[in-house]
Amino acid sequence: MIDLSDLCGLPILFDPETYELRSAKPGWDLPDAGIRTLDEMRPVLMDPDCDGPEIVYWMYRDICLPEHSHLRREYGLRYDISVFRGDMFGPEYFKTAGHYHPYIHWKYPISWPEVYEVLYGEAIYVLQYVDDIYKDPYYVEVKDFIIVHAKPGRQVVMPPNYGHVTINPNPGRPLVMANWVCDWFKSYYQSVEQARGYCYYRVQDETGAPKWVPNPVYKQPLPAIREAQAVDVEALGLVEGRPMYRWCADNPGLFEWVCRPQGHLDKIWEQLQIRQ
Template structure:
């Protein structure tokens, strides 16, 4: 499998944080696969705080944002497609809503699995599960109060970008404790429930445009990075519309 030791973007070069199988073995369905797999196998590569030049870097920080690029080569985890570890976002201070996030598929295909959880009464309940199938040029917004996992369901490398508030760290533990998200996507295309959650809703399948915000019109002719020139369209990431 190809290893991405660097990313060239604009006139700059970035090094990745590498997610290895051993880092996320708890969220893999196929335990037989895990028993004989190499825990040092690199699954995906996260390039954090990417910018084309120093001026853009300064502008992004002033806006309290972060632009990342993640590369997920094609692979399987035994019975399921390669995926990210999955995480939730923390609450925006003074709010009952978590930080949203915006993704764009730059190359390949992505299945974004979103799940909304309710923790009223101290017990976790999944109230909604959504899968968004996205291709090159599609943007997908992760709404407040949803955790998410990204799956590469194809034989091509998935390269995706995200805009997110820089003020927080992702929360991995709830999905790790449950052994993954509410559903696993198998290599035959089937989604099966994660029994550790108990009762979960059926999956709602949405198109990428259905996740959009009507007040924000995006131009598919340019990459999402260029929203840096229209910062009002990114404001919802740090303060909800």
């Protein structure tokens, strides 16, 4: 068992052999996990007929200590943890299904952001911006495609209007990550399924080296891949290695941008330093 308490800010243990997440505090339990199965993932895979384990990832939604239950009730802030296997979908690296967040209000054409924090393993966050999240892939235009590598302790913001996918770049190693997200909306998956995933797939070539390959379902040419580095932004409450669960529980007003990003867009984009 690996003790994630220092990195996570909650008393949680993780078993990388069984993927089990468990409370380290007597009398306090994690919520039941939701699962994402391989069959549910097939519509967004490069090879929808690939073999693989039945369960791809586990989602523990709305985790909080009893004294922090007001964070969701009063501020709309929900904390989740997801556990991913270290495996492959045929040639493609393990990933989440991918989704877009809806607009906050028709008067404000921006969607809710989200912030992730890696707790174990490594992640590649993929951000995709399209002209209209409801268009089918024949018409949709991909405007931007950004990737962000992250290691344990690093938070990464998913900015408004960018759909997102998480990739586990290590087939032999699980990934555990947390997020703060606003509890007031449901994510939108349909157009990602119609397009068979995002516009680039992360795959292994014949030598086992990773590479990006274009998804031919999208209108070509695709935008070039931009790489960003996530950095500390104290004004958003995000500092590498400082658990965002605890910091938000102690300073919920500082995380207002998660549910009301309108006045915080500059700070949100400051968190992602574009490298190329």
